[in-house]
Amino acid sequence: MAQRAVAVVGSGYMGGGIAQVLALGGARVALADVSQEVAEKNLERLLGEAEQFVADGLFPADAVQRLQENLWAAPSIEDAVADASYIAEAVPEVIDIKHGTLRRISSAARPDAVIGSNTSTILIATLAEAVDNPGRFLGVHFSNPAPFIPGVEVIPHAGTTPETVAAAKEIVELAGKQAAVVKDVTGFVLNRLQYALFHEAAQLVEEGIASADDVDTLVRTTFGFRLPFFGPFAIADMAGLDVYSFCYASLQTSFPERFATPKILQDLVAEGKLGTKSGGGFLQIPAERANELIAYRNKAYVAMTGLLKELGPSPVDEAAAQDGAATNAG
Structure with a gap:
């Protein structure tokens, strides 16, 4: 069986972490950014991080070797996505940047390639406006730090096909994570819960009921x-x-x-x-x-x-x- 080809567009902190876990899961991962130089620089950073993670006992002993074999810096977004069956978009949370990137991805990718956005705040239906054949598009939201947080939100929009959802869940499993499928609403599930807690915590501190340190202590314990x-x-x-x-x-x-x-x-x-x-x-x-x-x-x-x-x-x-x-x- 041919090795699964994956692309990650956006090689920064979140995109790089996603690329790491997919490459460690056995996929051949193309890393792309605004230029090959940026992608190569971030690839070197990811390999250096992996060395430290191995030394700290956080990654398996052969992690660096596996990343060297499975992770590569592509000359361009178009080169990265050309043969990929799954493409993760992880560029900054700016709608114009995401729309421009998704247009480039969907025009250069295979027509059957699944495209998943790592957005944490933008409605998937809004992002889907920039995607050709939007039935293959959905949100696949990893949490920070991606290598170590096990849960992933899978967020179909109204037009996402069931086959696309199934493919995204397979990708999440390949990364060694657990998928939760949620609806496309503002904040999805993770951030609605997270910010509801933070909002109440901030009010307690503002009202002088407890200090920030004491609130954190109570939540943790x-x-x-x-x-x-x-x-x-x-x-x-x-x-x-x-x-x-x-x-x-x-x-x-x-x-x-x-x-x-x-x-x-x-x-x-x-x-x-x-x-x-x-x-x-x-x-x-x-x-x-x-x-x-x-x-x-x-x-x-x-x-x-x-x-x-x-x-x-x-x-x-x-x-x-x-x-x-x-x-x-x-």
Whole structure:
């Protein structure tokens, strides 16, 4: 079987990371940018990064060799995409730059080549306006840093074909990542959630309720501690949806609009579907597996505690501790 040919257009930090994981996954990856000189410079940077990642135990021992074999700098965008079955667009988040780049890609690429944009903010339908045969186009949004964050948003627009979605999911799997298919709406899913949290956190600091450091501490050490293992719906099911409903009612005494109870939660509680304790909820986890789930949860949290101790404090934690010591001394 011939080696899969892939192109990554935009060789900067995000595009370079995407190119790394696809090349490590076995694809032959052409790296393109505004010039071959820029692409070659970034290729050298990626190889140097890989050497350090190997030394740090973050990449496999043969990563540099595999990247040297599978990753190359193309003379132009047109040369990079000519034979590619999948093309990742990862140029800056400026609509005119993306439209111009996508026009060049779609005019030079094979008619059956799938094109995925790594945009994090721009509607896919808007970008699709610049693509010939837009049924082969969608969003494939990696997160920063691409080599190490496992989740990828796959975002079809209204005209994306099912075959294109399936091909994009294969690419995500090739990169060793996990795909979540979401609809084409402003912010998609990842950034709607991320910015909702940040917005509330910023308000808490602005209102003098807690410092930025204390907010970060609470997020890291409480509900954020659960998130590597369970998403918000699994956490809600385990806590009890009736408990969530009560907490919403309490929050509404001060914030009636901001914390209005979601209708989907109201409906489940009204039906007696209260989460794992009733055997029905958002995720339909059987009640007989509740003890098994709790045992996994406890084991996971203890393992996370051990990992954090092994890693030691982050530079952010050390800086906060030094600042606190200096404040107390003053």
